[in-house]
Amino acid sequence: MNFKEDVRQVFEYHNLSKHGFQFYAPGPGYLDWANQPNPFRKYGVEEIALELVQDAEPLGYDSTLRLGQAPLSTISHRSVSQLFQDSLGLSVWKSYLDSTWALRMNASSGNLHPTEGYLISGKVEGMSSTPIVAHYAPREHVLEIRLKFSDELWNSLIQPFPEGSFFIALTSIHWREAWKYGERAFRYCHHDVGHAIAAIAIAASQLGWQVSLLDQPGTFELEALLGLGSQRGPDNEHADCLLVVVPNKQLENKLALIPTDIFHEFSKLHFEGTPNRLSPEHVHWPWVEKMGGMTKRSFQSLPPWEKFVPRVGSNLPWENDPSLRKIIHQRRSAVAMDGQTWMELPTFYRLIENLLPSKRRVPFQVLSWPPLVHFLMFVHRVKGLDAGYYFLVRNGNDLGELKDSCHREFTWEKPSHCPSELPFFCLLKADVRETARAVSCGQEIAADGCFSLGMITKFEEPIQKYGPWFYPQLYWECGLVGQVLYLESEANGFRSTGIGCFFDDPVHQVLGLKSLNYQSLYHFTVGISVEDSQIQTLPPYDSSWRSKKGYGRG
Ligand SMILES: Cc1cc2nc3c(=O)[nH]c(=O)nc-3n(C[C@H](O)[C@H](O)[C@H](O)COP(=O)(O)O)c2cc1C
Incomplete structure (x- = not known):
């Protein structure tokens, strides 16, 4: 494969995944309910129960989104809990007849939620006495510890960033979307990554923290950091991106790079847990799979772009700023x-x-x-x-x-x-x-x-x-x-x-x-939305709903 040919294939995928008046992109044409993928991944490892934060200080919508307006929180069990709850956590359960499904803070095409989140952090008071790589399980609001690692390795990983920073990584399970949408699913998975990135940055802003998408690492390095290297098969997670969360307001415009050999260190470590199987059977969507491989990025930082001066924003503060x-x-x-x-x-x-x-x-x-x-x-x-x-x-x-x-x-x-x-x-x-x-x-x-x-x-x-x-x-x-x-x-x-x-x-x-x-x-x-009064709304973390299967509406 060469660069030109790869680019040509991306355009080919883009064109074949288009819908038109006369045709739809290749898809299953019906919903195979027996194989609907489980929207909740679990690794079955030691867990950290997160707090359901009920009484957070109310902050204005507009005033908080104007960068740097919220008071700075320290990193703690409570603040990390709130960050996940308000970004990738459940917002409600919905119920109609004998079916129930969970909605989340982040939107997702078909409510299929291909995006998985990970915390990579140093020690956090009241949460972990060692650095960890942990998978976030939104249904239970817990962190699954996949790796405990040394302070020394953590210090080299976090060294380019301001003190107290940590990371959140996102991955996608393409099969969750492909089950319903066939070849167009690859697009939807990445829309969902964007929704999740925004949800994390917005949740972080309430804690006075800034989030930045790191240009590097490449896919291979991110897989090593998350212990995904050995995952194979249709349920596997594709490493998408690494976000740094900086608990101060002076985030440099250009962040320093993490040396590649540090990621290499992670590839030598043993990650705990086995990912659950999401469907009894799978359908092979050749282009989704091909695009997953072809769009892997190499270890690099983005070359400079033409000059763009972001606006400072002229809107006046809101008179009745909601929470x-x-x-x-x-x-x-x-x-x-x-x-x-x-x-x-x-x-x-x-x-x-x-x-x-x-x-x-x-x-x-x-x-x-x-x-x-x-x-x-x-x-x-x-x-x-x-x-x-x-x-x-x-x-x-x-x-x-x-x-x-x-x-x-x-x-x-x-x-x-x-x-x-x-x-x-x-x-x-x-x-x-x-x-x-x-x-x-x-x-x-x-x-x-x-x-x-x-x-x-x-x-x-x-x-x-x-x-x-x-x-x-x-x-x-x-x-x-x-x-x-x-x-x-x-x-x-x-x-x-x-x-x-x-x-x-x-x-x-x-x-x-x-x-x-x-x-x-x-x-x-x-x-203005018209609500369906037949659909019941239930609380997100009421224990009586924990045993239900949270499969989505289309
Ligand atoms: C990428 C993307 C594409 C979507 N496409 C449609 C659509 O074509 N029609 C529709 O009614 N809803 C669409 N939705 C809305 C989802 O169905 C909705 O986000 C999902 O059911 C979860 O519900 P919630 O947003 O209320 O949490 C889309 C959402 C996303 C994120």
Whole structure:
């Protein structure tokens, strides 16, 4: 294999995993319930019971997400417990007839939750007297200790980072998504990684901690650090990324690198536990498997990007700032939208402004590359804004190229009351509800909200520049922005839903995009949700639900 051929294959995968009006990406076509993968991985090893933090200091949603506003917590059993509870933990159980399923703080396509989380830390008072690598089990809210290792090795691993830092790593089990979605599943797994990254950074912000996605290690080094090297077979975990959590506010822009030989040390150690089997049988999805191998990254740091100056953010502090923790815990996907409610214009502008990358706003500073994701917006019901296609340019460096790539007849006009600093443009005024619904695989939620959107992402250039490993990272960025949109909607009294099922090229045709320079990678809808009163909501950690199987809704 060579670089050019690998890149070509990524584009081939991307095209074959597209949905269209006439066809869907290769998938199972039905749900094989007997083989539904267990969404809860367990290693069956010594556990650390985490605390369910009920009485955390209430902190404002907006004030906390403005970087550096929360008081600094020390690393302790309680603060680590809260970090996991508020990021990857369960939010509720749902029940209907004889079926129950758990929802989590982080959204996941089909509620299938392919993402697994790990803590890699030094000693933590009241939690562990040695450094550990531990798997987080959200159902029980426990850490499973897979490795205890020496202080000396920990000191060399953490040495490049500020005192008191620790790591969280994420992995994906592709089979969990492939079971339902076939070849398109690889995309969804990586959206979910992005949701999880944002959920962790946002939860950490409540404790005064900053999170940063490390450019290195490569996949091989991360597998060694997590003891995944010997995992084989369809249920195996793919090492995705390593986040450093820094319990101070002075995180350097460019973090130092961890020497490779330290990861090599971990490959010599014995990790405890055997991963549980998730399904009795598996279906082989050749491209999902191939992409898992082809997008592994080598040990390197990202080469420099063109200059991007993140905005500082101009929004005024909120008058009635809701509790961030309450918003995190109440986040849900809307299953249906009311098709009636209008959003006020100031709410709309505040909401989209908070989706712009900003140096001062969590979690946008987590990613190490400049923003590649823009929004094509289908505006339906925003008071004072004509219905139509709009564009939010999240990185001004792309404006010229975007205009050149889209239909000539688009006006790119700033709406009359739009704040001057907001890079928001009207392309065409029209009732676009039917198009929004149609291109979102016919899902009514895309038309019945106040607006929906497609994440138009710079595509060909970054993959050609850096290689196949960058393909998943585009989805991480989409997922990260998506998790913010979920919370921002809740905080403004609305609800949203991520939409992974959309017709790719018909969306591109709406804009007039003809090449792979930009691709729509994720859709969203925002509106007022209509709840299904037949579905019962139950507490996340009530012991009477512990014995139930938490398999998801589609
Ligand atoms: C990547 C991704 C794609 C999704 N695609 C759809 C979709 O096409 N249609 C839909 O109704 N919900 C979609 N969802 C919402 C999920 O079904 C929802 O997150 C999941 O059921 C868990 O529920 P919760 O978000 O309330 O925790 C998607 C979510 C994610 C993260």
